[in-house]
Amino acid sequence: MKKQTLLLGRVLRFSGDPMRQPWQDVVRIDSAGGVLLCDGRISAVGDGAALSAAHPQAEVTDYDAALICPGFIDAHVHYPQTAIIASWGKRLIDWLNTYTFPEEMRLADPAYAEEIAGRYLDLTLDHGTTSVASYCTIHPHSVDAIFSAAAARGQRIVAGKTCMDRNAPEGLRDSAQSAYDDSKALIDRWHGTGRASYAITPRFSPTSSAEQLAALGALWAERPDCLMQTHLSEQSDEIAWVRELYPQARDYLDTYEAHGLLGARALYGHAIHLEEREIDRITETGAALVHCPTSNTFIGSGLFDMAGLGARGVPVGLATDTGGGSSFSMLRTMAAAYEIGQLRGTPLHAAELMWLATAGSARSLHLQDRIGTLAAGMEADLCILDLASTPAIAQRAARAEDIWETLFATIMMGDDRAVADVWIAGERRGG
Template identity: 50%
Template structure:
């Protein structure tokens, strides 16, 4: 197939780094070359265009090309209940989440929402997502089928819960294990699909169910794990009452073999020193969900402490408690959370946590998170002048990539995403 060259300003992180403000690649007059869904080359326009004289050229001059965004924690069944008013975590689950998720026993309904969900991701530049389905195996199938149609990297799993939830959403330890095993066999490593074992959180899984899922985790060491941890103080007290023989909340998961690389824990707001140390030792990942944490009044993520313990980090929307599918907006809210904690988050640090940093945390840098040769051609074209206000903010044409990103994190949303490409194919453009 003839290669395609995309012209524009190009920004990415070629390697894993603790210093994204210093270790990045930026080509103001750049060119990205793709062929057969892969990145072939990246660099300065002048040298790249000479190397590929027969390539098809797509001109995005004046726009910023970055790797596709990675959203490390969100719930596709909650798409329709985003922006539901006024509860904290446990009440919000009871009043909004559980009633909505019961609809997903109907696969045709799940297929409809999966289609809307993916369109929202693409509109906002998200090309990889780590997603909670519902307890229904068919809903998980619907999500993977929708992602497969676009050759999108999807990490997802059937939610498992056998207590403290409505009867229609309840499975059993054996059913959770059986369904999860079947879904792993059907989807994990098939195309770009990856599976995540998904106990919703410790209160909704009995020790017997946790043990059954722990057995699966031991049997499939390369499968992902996703769940929630220390989001709400009442939740933490609840866990203590349900699992009184464990040191702390994280120890519950650890006891069942779920604290390891590729295990992603949403929120992590109220961790002890021991828990932070255990994250460091285990290689597990903390997902920073700022809009959700603010919306539910759960707390402020301690980014400085997480970095001080060299914890693997990724940024996440946590839709539907999260208030936007936009990773740009999420980065802006992360900056505000850090301001409230009297620490700093630069725009390059924010971009790193939703591209290369997230990919490194998930052990996927050979495929996503950067624009290195041989990676999957997932990328986003951002328009720094998408409306009159951003034009005014950035007029003069001399803004640094750091300043452009920061402005977009405060002023941008899906309108700033001019185009989104998955496996080298455009899935969203400005005309939609």
């Protein structure tokens, strides 16, 4: 008989999308729940006592008042920027030139790429993040490094070679042909291997020529099972630059659409300053957007319209955007998303925030059938949250009138100390 593990505690459950339905109808927390794990997957979720009685042979871990939830899913990161996170005082284009590009050039050294990949994944695991979608650098070995590091830890990973053939230092430029050739070889090597998925990755239109975008669009047409990730409408000066570089385009999104880089498996980071046509086309095609709240405030980009886009049914994930984002923590990211919602007059509830950081991000990555929800058959990636992890949080939790107030205090004030435990593919990794 295969080994079974039963986790007991409060269990976060989703039965629908709280961005489209009242959260009270589709999100709940079972106060005495259980999650049964077997062979890397979730076998059952339900009443803890009933599962204990039905599976007396299971090895039990009792988390008591802690919250058992899906592992966090970070839908847009740049692992090569790990070492320069929280760099002071620049807006996007200057920030790229001052901090990002010099650091990404260091990853020309395969040993350094391996070091940063491992460091990044360990840091995020400490914060309860079990799956990520990452940009790499132009160096193919940077892709090998993050996929190999994730495989060693058993994590689910989406990643791709970042392609740039202009407006970047010479050491970070490829070509239309090499972007196509390198990406195709990496897809053949990694896509669908273990828990790895490939994302075709033009950084953004300013650093890709029309020829390179067309080459990557052609590759995506050949391999439509891959994701395609890039950036869209992050800052106003960036949008003005795109207009100069692509004067024939109707808008920023059209620079991708005209080259075959718009579709249901497209993933656009930031998407703050969208025009109505862009929203219409994103909605029509089923493409996903990724909200990067700590980055959007840290670099001064603007306020993402979560409520408006959610009401249109646009799939939205949540992300730290390391290292433009200022934290590796999805708890801090949820807190920032709440704060941005407040500034727009549409604050998000704790149930909505937790959904965005788990099931919502999984849906944006087309992995909702594998991760992001605690349900039978799903991969067993879990995060266990201590809802009284610090004296400040504990004293607030003691005054909470219900479990949602308790959880909200951890979202707003929690950090890696709140992560009591992490499970990856059914194996305990520790918090």
